[in-house]
Amino acid sequence: MQIKYFATLRDITRVSEEHISVPEQTLEELIQFLCARYGRSFAKWVSCEDGGFGSLSIFLINGTDYRSLDGLQTRLKDSDVISLFPPIAGG
Amino acid sequence: MYGWTGIILRVNLTTGEIKKEPTNLQDAKLFIGARGLASKILTDEIDPKIDPLSAENKLIFAPGPLSGTMAPSMGRYDVVCKAPLTGLLAASNSGGSFGPEIKFAGYDLVIVEGAAKKPVYLWINDDNVEIRDASEIWGKNVPDTTEALRAATDEDAKVACIGPAGEKKVLFASIMNEMHRAAGRSGVGAVMGSKNLKAVVVVGTKPIAVADPEAFEKAVMVARKKITEHPVGGTGLRVYGTDVLTNILNSVGSLPTRNFHEGYFPNADKFGGESLTAKYLTRPRGCFSCIISCGRATKVTNPKYAGEGEGPEYETAWGFGSDCGIDNMDAVVKANFICNELGLDTITMATTIACAMDLYESGFITGKDTGGLAVKFGDADTMLKLVEMTANREGFGDQLAEGSFRLATRYGHPEYSMSAKKQEMPAYDPRGIQGIGLHYATSNRGGCHVRGYTISPEVLGVPFKVDQHATEGKPQLVITFQNLTAALDSTGSCLFTTFGIGAEELAALLSAVTGVTYTVDDFMKAGDRIWNLERLFGLKSAITGKDDRLPDRMSKEPIPAGPSKGEISHLDKMLPEYYTLRGWDSKGVPTPEKLHDLSLA
Numbered sequence: 001m002q003i004k005y006f007a008t009l010r011d012i013t014r015v016s017e018e019h020i021s022v023p024e025q026t027l028e029e030l031i032q033f034l035c036a037r038y039g040r041s042f043a044k045w046v047s048c049e050d051g052g053f054g055s056l057s058i059f060l061i062n063g064t065d066y067r068s069l070d071g072l073q074t075r076l077k078d079s080d081v082i083s084l085f086p087p088i089a090g091g
Numbered sequence: 092m093y094g095w096t097g098i099i100l101r102v103n104l105t106t107g108e109i110k111k112e113p114t115n116l117q118d119a120k121l122f123i124g125a126r127g128l129a130s131k132i133l134t135d136e137i138d139p140k141i142d143p144l145s146a147e148n149k150l151i152f153a154p155g156p157l158s159g160t161m162a163p164s165m166g167r168y169d170v171v172c173k174a175p176l177t178g179l180l181a182a183s184n185s186g187g188s189f190g191p192e193i194k195f196a197g198y199d200l201v202i203v204e205g206a207a208k209k210p211v212y213l214w215i216n217d218d219n220v221e222i223r224d225a226s227e228i229w230g231k232n233v234p235d236t237t238e239a240l241r242a243a244t245d246e247d248a249k250v251a252c253i254g255p256a257g258e259k260k261v262l263f264a265s266i267m268n269e270m271h272r273a274a275g276r277s278g279v280g281a282v283m284g285s286k287n288l289k290a291v292v293v294v295g296t297k298p299i300a301v302a303d304p305e306a307f308e309k310a311v312m313v314a315r316k317k318i319t320e321h322p323v324g325g326t327g328l329r330v331y332g333t334d335v336l337t338n339i340l341n342s343v344g345s346l347p348t349r350n351f352h353e354g355y356f357p358n359a360d361k362f363g364g365e366s367l368t369a370k371y372l373t374r375p376r377g378c379f380s381c382i383i384s385c386g387r388a389t390k391v392t393n394p395k396y397a398g399e400g401e402g403p404e405y406e407t408a409w410g411f412g413s414d415c416g417i418d419n420m421d422a423v424v425k426a427n428f429i430c431n432e433l434g435l436d437t438i439t440m441a442t443t444i445a446c447a448m449d450l451y452e453s454g455f456i457t458g459k460d461t462g463g464l465a466v467k468f469g470d471a472d473t474m475l476k477l478v479e480m481t482a483n484r485e486g487f488g489d490q491l492a493e494g495s496f497r498l499a500t501r502y503g504h505p506e507y508s509m510s511a512k513k514q515e516m517p518a519y520d521p522r523g524i525q526g527i528g529l530h531y532a533t534s535n536r537g538g539c540h541v542r543g544y545t546i547s548p549e550v551l552g553v554p555f556k557v558d559q560h561a562t563e564g565k566p567q568l569v570i571t572f573q574n575l576t577a578a579l580d581s582t583g584s585c586l587f588t589t590f591g592i593g594a595e596e597l598a599a600l601l602s603a604v605t606g607v608t609y610t611v612d613d614f615m616k617a618g619d620r621i622w623n624l625e626r627l628f629g630l631k632s633a634i635t636g637k638d639d640r641l642p643d644r645m646s647k648e649p650i651p652a653g654p655s656k657g658e659i660s661h662l663d664k665m666l667p668e669y670y671t672l673r674g675w676d677s678k679g680v681p682t683p684e685k686l687h688d689l690s691l692a
Contacts, residue, residue, distance in 0.1 A: 006338050007331055010365055045322075053322045058552060063344050063654020067556045083342045087322040089551050089590050090333030090364075090385070090405050091544050 001076060003034070004083045012042045021078065027059060028072035030082065045086035056087035093302035094156035094605035095119050099132075100198045100220060102213060104286055105146060105205030109220050114199045120607050121690060124155035125190075126182040127581035127621040129171035129200055133180070134624060139632035143175040143278070144260060144285040146206040152251065152291060153182075153200045154190035155583030159299045159379070160307075162600050163315050164585040166191060166378025174277035176262045176439065176494055177513045177537045178633030180625050181282075183266070183274035184541070184580060185251075186378035186386075191583075192249040195295025207287040212252075214244055215293045225289040229258065232432045233267045236290060245294045252290035253280045254434030256482040260284050261492040263439035267431060271386075271401035272378070275436040277514060277536055302606025310599040318382055318591030323553060328385040328587060329375050333405040335364030336518070336546075337412070343550060343559065344655030345523030347516075348413040349468050350442070350449040351509045351644055354520045355653025356413035362420045367408070371424055376401065383587050389424060396425040396475075403427035403437065406540070409518035410441025415448060416468030423471075426478055433482035439494055442515035444477050446495035446507055447487075455502045461487040506643050512537030512634060521645050521662075523655035524549050526557075526565040529665045530573065532639045535625035541586055543573040553590060562661045566669040571615075577625075578618030620689040623673075623681050627691070636679025639666060 004017040022033065031054075035043040048054040059066045060083040066074050076082070092114065101110045122128040129151040141147040154168040168190025174181035193201060196215050203213070210225040228239050237250045251268035257280030264280030265273040274280075283289075301307050318324040327335065340346040341359040348356040360366065367387065376386035390399045403411075403424060411417060411426040430437045444466075450456040451466040458465065464473055464487060480488025490498055495508040495515055509516050514537025521528025530543035540546065545568055549559040557564065575594055579586060582601055598614040601607075609617070645660040670677065674685030686692040 004342075006342075006363075007327065007335055007365060016360070016365075056322060056552060058339060058550075060342050060654075063342055065343070065550075065552070065556065065559075067552070068558050068560075083338075085339055085342075086327065087551075087553070088327045088331070088335045088339060089323040089547060089553055089587075090328065090336040091541055091546065091586060 001078050002081045004081065006083065006085045007088055008045055008086045009042065009084050013038055025076055026072065027061065027066055027074045027076060030076060031072070046084065053087050058085040058088070059083070092116065093300045094601070095124065095199050096194060096197050096299070098198055099200045099202060100215070101202045101204065102220065102222065103204045104207040104211065104222065104288060107222055109222070119199070121617065122621060123578060123581035123601070123617055124199060125153045125158070125167070125581045125583055126169040126171065126184070127577065127617065129153035129169060130180055130182060130621065130624055132200070132202070133171055133173070134628045137173060139628055141173060143173040143178065143282060146286070148173050148282055148285070150203040150279070150282050150286065150288070151200055152193060154193050155581055156605050157600060158583030159191035159194035160301065160604055161380060162311050163318055163380060163382045164378070164588050165380050165583050167580070167583055167585050168193065169580060170266055170274040170279040172279055172282045173632065174279070174536065175260070175281045176278040179512060179536050179629045181277035181279050181536060182580070183276050183279045185266070185268055185272045185274040186585065187249070187269040187272035188379040189249045189251050189268035189272070189293065191379045192293045192295050194299055195297055196293050197295065197297050201291065203286060203288060206285060210287050210289050212240060212290040212292060213288065215291065216245070217294070217296055228289055230255065233434055234270050234432060237270050240290055240292050244292050248292045248294045250290055250292050253283045254432060254482065256434040257281055257284040259482070259484045259492070261435065261481060261484065262494050263436040265434050265436050267434055271431055273431065273436070276438065276539065280434050301604050303603045307600070307603035310596065310603050314588070314592050314596045314600060315382060317596065318588060321591040324383050324587060324591040328383050328590070331364035331368050332385050332387045333364070334367050334403065334408045336405040337363035337408060338365070339550060340519060342654065343523065344650060344653035345520040345559070346409065346413050347509070347518060347520045349416045350414060350445040350507070351520065351642070352449070353652060354523050354650040354655050358418035359413055361418045362408045362412040362423050364405070366420055370420070378585065381585065383585070385587060391421050391424050393421045396421040398425055398428040400428040400431055402431070406518045407437035407441065410438055410445070411474060414442055414445040415474055417471045417474060419471040422475060426475055429475065429478050433479070435478065435482055438517050439515045440478060440481060442509055443491050443495040443498060444474055446499055446509065447477070447491060449507050450499065450502055450504065455504050455507070509642055509644070510538050511641060512638050514538045519546055520650065520655070521641055521660045522650050522658045524559045525562050525661060525665070526568055528641055528645065528660040528662055529565055529569045529669060532641050532662050532666065533569070533669060535622065535629055542576050543569050544576070544586065545569055545572050560658060562664050566665050566672050569669065570672055573622055574615050574618030576618070577621040578614050581617070581621060616689070620691060623686065623689055623691055626681060630680060639679055
């Protein structure tokens with residue numbers, strides 16, 4: 001699947017997007033996989049563990065917010081485009 | 092008085108009379124300050140039917156009771172008048188330090204009346220106030236004007252001025268303070284130009300009295316902690332600025348593109364906040380007492396577009412970017428610099444050019460109308476040329492200077508103007524995000540995002556997440572945001588404090604500073620009161636409930652591609668409930684009971 005990183009997450013991963021081929025899994029499992037790959041600085045923004053900001057982060061699956069789907073239990077397909085944003089705002 | 096200085100400065104440019112009047116405490120309690128109190132005074136004093144560019148209009152510079160205090164991010168003020176772009180009340184909000192400086196000089200508001208016979212500027216040095224000749228600076232751009240006036244008065248003076256666009260009464264001319272901060276929307280700069288007022292220059296040295304210093308210090312520390320610990324207020328905005336929104340709006344398929352024909356722009360990343368930070372940002376900048384610092388000091392090094400200044404904000408990058416079909420970030424940043432230097436509202440400027448591109452590509456405007464210019468989507472250099480031509484009302488720019496509604500109407504196709512109540516909609520597609528569409532349609536100043544920023548829950552999930560495509564619950568959500576923002580604007584606070592604090596903390600700050608007890612309900616009711624006051628003026632001046640609408644394109648042309656493909660606005664489903672919840676009748680008129688409840692009857 002295609003993973004797109006924005007804002008701080010792009011700075012941490014040093015890529016704007018990458019392709020990851022993994023067996024069918026949930027969004028939660030993908031987040032855990034990425035946290036293991038990119039470490040604590042990444043986990044701080046996308047996970048709720050250790051006081052992280054994950055509950056305020058924005059995860060889109062093909063442009064739809066995961067909270068309008070099955071949340072972290074949303075099942076992912078290899079053809080999906082996943083966009084990951086840390087908590088952001090503006091106006 | 093505490094928080095409020097208790098003095099209003101009134102200057103009549105026709106007669107030259109300068110007066111100092113007591114602030115009406117009862118009105119101050121009910122309407123707070125800034126947007127609210129200035130709107131109350133303006134609506135009491137002018138006939139809603141006046142020509143906005145006549146001497147009968149008044150121009151009010153309005154900080155709030157929290158302006159100039161040590162509460163966090165209290166650098167905002169409003170410029171209030173009848174707006175030339177819409178015929179509605181304008182309350183254009185700007186940051187920097189100009190608003191607090193008015194308070195330090197000892198004034199709650201500065202009311203400018205009448206019109207001078209020749210160019211003048213107003214010099215406020217604490218108690219000493221003078222109307223001075225501005226003939227030598229008339230015609231200068233904003234940076235040159237600012238530097239000349241600092242040299243003529245005080246090197247630390249805060250300067251709010253117009254550029255050539257305001258002098259030429261471009262209907263969306265801005266008032267710029269401290270060079271880069273804009274009271275942008277609705278044409279307040281044109282009103283200033285119509286009064287032959289080039290600038291207001293202020294130096295103040297007085298303290299602001301606080302009713303309960305101990306309670307205030309406590310409330311300040313609570314607010315600071317909540318804002319700095321919030322990942323958005325404390326980190327995100329400082330690092331990336333507001334333009335970080337470009338990629339998220341594009342990713343959910345609601346980044347208006349090519350005059351709102353589409354909601355997705357494949358190259359949006361080129362002008363997003365990540366690119367701005369990587370290639371253009373020299374340092375973040377904050378307003379008075381700001382702990383967020385979303386401002387961007389920026390520089391373009393490409394010789395073709397070279398320049399230095401501040402910004403762009405998200406709405407500006409979007410407007411000159413995807414709405415014009417342009418992915419050249421050098422040109423987008425340059426367009427923002429030109430708007431700031433010449434004194435133009437970037438949102439209406441960009442969207443009016445997008446409208447012209449749309450009309451041209453549809454064949455309704457030809458080279459005969461444009462003076463030979465091919466005005467096509469994606470042409471960055473023509474876009475830049477049109478910005479300068481508009482500010483100077485040169486050639487086809489003279490038509491653009493009237494805004495997109497009048498431009499499109501001139502060519503027989505008002506439906507090409509992406510505006511509500513003649514003011515252009517900003518950077519969030521109301522087909523893909525239902526609540527913001529209801530807000531656009533009902534906003535008291537026409538197309539506008541900041542007075543009811545439902546994007547926060549609908550897209551960003553702050554402070555909670557709701558489905559952007561749903562209509563259920565949106566009328567109450569919009570009303571809550573509209574009322575909260577009306578009250579917040581009236582304190583002098585920055586809207587971005589709400590990415591950390593809300594009505595409870597703002598009411599605590601306001602109570603401690605003024606000595607007037609505001610509960611959360613009192614605070615929200617003040618917002619409701621201000622909203623209804625603005626509505627009443629609009630109904631008398633320019634609109635009926637039939638104007639609570641969006642362009643037909645929003646309900647008849649589904650978003651053609653991207654994540655929000657197939658979506659249209661369902662405004663008609665939401666509007667009746669909005670009226671009912673507001674306490675308005677079926678025609679959108681506040682009922683007598685509602686007005687009595689708000690002490691507006």
